[in-house]
Amino acid sequence: MLYPLKFNPILKEMIWGGKKLPQKLNVEVAEDVKIGENFAVSGLKNDQSVVSNGTLAGKNMTELIETYKEDLLGAKVYQQFGTNFPLLIKYIDANDDLSIQVHPNDEQAKIKHNSFGKTEMWYVVDAEAGAGLVSGFSKKTSVDEFEQYHSSGKLMELMQKHSTTAGDTFFIPAGKVHSIGAGNLIAEIQQTSDITYRIYDFDRRDKFGNPRELHHELAKDAMNYSDDESGKVAYVAKANESVELASCQYFTTNVLNVTDSVSKDYSQLDSFVILMNVGGQCTIKAADVSIELNEMEAALIPASVAKVELAAGDSAKLLEVYI
Structure with a gap:
């Protein structure tokens, strides 16, 4: 019989990560390791969530789906996705700014990566004083104008910036330029995909001294240049509803x-x-x-x-x- 399932954390070391996630999850990591993400629920091929509680402890996501099918996923979900778990559930600790980036839609991701696209949303769990993020262009633009801003070193002027406080929510469809800024602790819900096109990475280098890979041409094809919407969600929370x-x-x-x-x-x-x-x-x-x-x-x-x-x-x- 199925029951509520918890999973072992899947912690990801990132150049922009911090210490908040292992501390909150009571997981020990080396002092020099920066943890940026926890894949809390994942069906990614190389990052399968593994059950941590009850009689199914030790089973991974694919094993669960193959055994329980629609009882686990629901009939409509199983019919559509089969043994591919359709969502990736993350927590993100941005101790530094993430790159300016964009994700492909389903059609682009299928053709170029044989993958799902990546529409996602963010819920700000906590934000330090002065924290913020990028969501959308500051104005409707074009490929040529984007290239002008990018080549002149003024790309950030074309980005729509937002300060953040706990509870802020942003919807980020595929094609929207975005970046999580330093000081944000975020819950992220997204399609099952780990495809990110980096546009600008603040000239950072990895721990080996190499500049991180950028994906300029792929990003140009994926961006929605008319998207000047903030993506911020207005809502009023209610007790017990x-x-x-x-x-x-x-x-x-x-x-x-x-x-x-x-x-x-x-x-x-x-x-x-x-x-x-x-x-x-x-x-x-x-x-x-x-x-x-x-x-x-x-x-x-x-x-x-x-x-x-x-x-x-x-x-x-x-x-x-x-x-």
Whole structure:
């Protein structure tokens, strides 16, 4: 019988990473290692999430899908994606600025990489004073104008910059230029893809002294030059009620502030649900199993698990993600 699943963290060393993720997850890493990402739920070929709780502990995502099929994913999701888990769920610690970048859409990614495209969204878990990010162009532009700004060293003038505070949410469709700035701790929901085209990397070098690879021509083909929208989502959170943050063909994400106890009935979704804890502590009870979901962790509720009970100590802030 399926039950709420937790997974071992998959920590990623990044030049721009920091120490917040291993500290919050109580994982030891070497002093000189900078952790930028935790793949909290992943079906990527070389980064398979592995169950950490219950009778299925040790099973990876592909094994789960091959065994449980629609009971895990939902009938419509399994029919569409088969054994490919369709989402990548991350937490990101930007101790330094990420590169200015863009992601391809499904058609471009299929042709060039035999992969899904990469539409994503960000929820700012925490932001240090002065933190910000880039989302979209500062004005509608063109290939030629972009090249002029890029070659003259003025590319950042063409970027739309935003200051950030906890709770800010941005929707980043494929083709939108973007970058997470230093000082942000972010929950990211995205299509299953690890394809990123770097446009500008602030002339940084890796630990071997080499400049990081840029993908100028690929990025030029992928960018939406008319996208001067901020992508910032306006919403009002409510106690113990799910409030939609973003909904597209790839995923729906709600925010749920749990201040007491909440009963959720997911039987009509025909989809798995991922719960991401972005603040506080929460207990999840379902299918005769109870798990503790700590801050910066995620749990997968299989599609066959219809009813879930959520309870917080003082309070907890969750993101609900499904297809």
